[in-house]
Amino acid sequence: MDELLQNTHKRITWPVITSFLEAAMPENTIVYKHQSYIILLWAEERDDLINTLESQVENTKSYGPSFNRWGKFLVVVTDFGVQSPEALAMSIIKNLWDNHQIANSVIMIPNLYESVIRFDLYTWFPYESGQCGTIEEVVLLDRCILEKDRALSTNISLFSSKIPLNVHGCPIRVSTWDRHPNMILDTHNETNGSITYSGIEAVYLLLLSETMNMTIIYLPPPEKEMYLAEFFIYSLSSVFSGQADIAMGNFPLHYLPLAYCEPTIPYVYGTFKWYVQCARPIRRIDNLINLFTAPAWSVLVLLLILSAVTFWCIANSPHTSMTKESIVYRYLSECFTNTWAVFLGVSVPEMPRNFRLRIYFFLFVCYCFVISTVFQAYFTSFLIEPKFEKQIHTFEELQSSESRYLEHPSMQELGTYMNYDKYKKLRKCYEKCPDYGKCLSRLLDGEKATMLMLDLWAEYAASKSRRGQASLCPIDQTEFSMGLTMYLSKGSLFRDRFNVLIQRCFEAGLGKIYWSQLTWKVSLNKSHEHGGGEAANDSNVYFAFTVYHLRVAFCLLAFGGALSCIVFMAELLTKLHFTRLRLV
The missing domain is CATH 3.40.190.10 (Periplasmic binding protein-like II)
Structure with missing residues (x-):
């Protein structure tokens, strides 16, 4: 034993830990995973060997987090009187796998053959020769004869992979x-x-x-x-x-x-986010009203009134010749008409003749030209790309928005697993929602609500709806992320092989390709169900400028026409009234 430990310690750079049944476990806060194990067995009977093996493995497992069932296990039998080394190797391997899920093991058994001492090394391959994870036979890996150079007869790896590239349909x-x-x-x-x-x-x-x-x-x-x-x-x-x-x-x-x-x-990686109602577009008539601020509109109206009064004052000032200035600027009503005409960009009946009136008229025309250009530019842009209401971007804004919280019944368990409890702050106005799809449809249809969902679920559900993923509106911050995985049985032989293949598929982007194809397929199927593959909502594709969008101008025209008719009827009634008075 001393020579074994001494030679082992000389050949490796890592420390060697020895343990036996009566040894106390060391107290160490730093966990080191053991990479390899050497288990020495000696007993008088075969059953005692298995019992000793069981006790030593249990003692090794008592190291807790440091125990590594994926490490390399070398079990050395010290008894030279073994009659059937292959059967003993089968029993040891079966015990390690069935009771402790240890697969990467090599059994070293001494064998005295024709007065020659040799050591046989056995292992197993669970998916060779028609086996599917069961121990049906062991394989003699190599043999070491002491009378020769005390080396293995071949150079094969003792601890090769237990999972082949092809498991033959298991x-x-x-x-x-x-x-x-x-x-x-x-x-x-x-x-x-x-x-x-x-x-x-x-x-x-x-x-x-x-x-x-x-x-x-x-x-x-x-x-x-x-x-x-x-x-x-x-x-x-x-x-x-x-x-x-x-x-x-x-x-x-x-x-x-x-x-x-x-x-x-x-x-698969996903993030949980709060999805809220998308900001609604502001009506185009409201956009026109909000084109200028209220003070700007007030200044504009005041300027029109002052300009009309200024025209009338200059035309009727004592310094202006009565025969020189036009009559259309000597009456206040005509001045208001001319001011409104210049503001709308139409011609006036007659240009002013006075020099001072012409200077002010030129400045007023320049001002109206600038205002009209700005108005027309914003008018067109607002018709093409309308403005939206204020969108919710933070969780604090979500709290103050009084949106209805649609809560899935599993949210409490998920919050416990992920140590997340911010959703409890929205429980003043919440509703139980067992079906994620239906609740998200309500959200996409414009209901003032909110949901905490995995982005994969939200994108898939939105792809199945007529509105598409463009109608998803999450807040800017991510609540928590998670990686989705598959769980195997303890000590599963597929773990390492699965990890290598999953990493290759992930780095190659195969999952993202499938995800894009899946969402595109469900969105196409949904669009075919609602109009033979045509766009579900043409207003999201283009904007048709029609007479309907000029209703403001036509309303002003109708208002002006109605006002003119009222004034005309008032003039007729006034004339008839004075005519009757004269006759009387």
């Missing part, structure tokens, strides 16, 4: 459910039990199965309706009990299930 059981857009149930034949899924998460599983030649067997979904937190526990229980090999379906990467399952690396 089945893998998956526990999932119908949860759009992550897992979309396509077919469920209750006669033969065949189930197929599609979706943003299902595509990763399909890529893994095609690459490794696996057969996916979907377990039947639960009969009763469950929320996310309930099915999360239900599916993980199936994996922990051995009924399923994989649990997936909108499951976040979290530390709580790590004691029972092995997660893969995240392959």
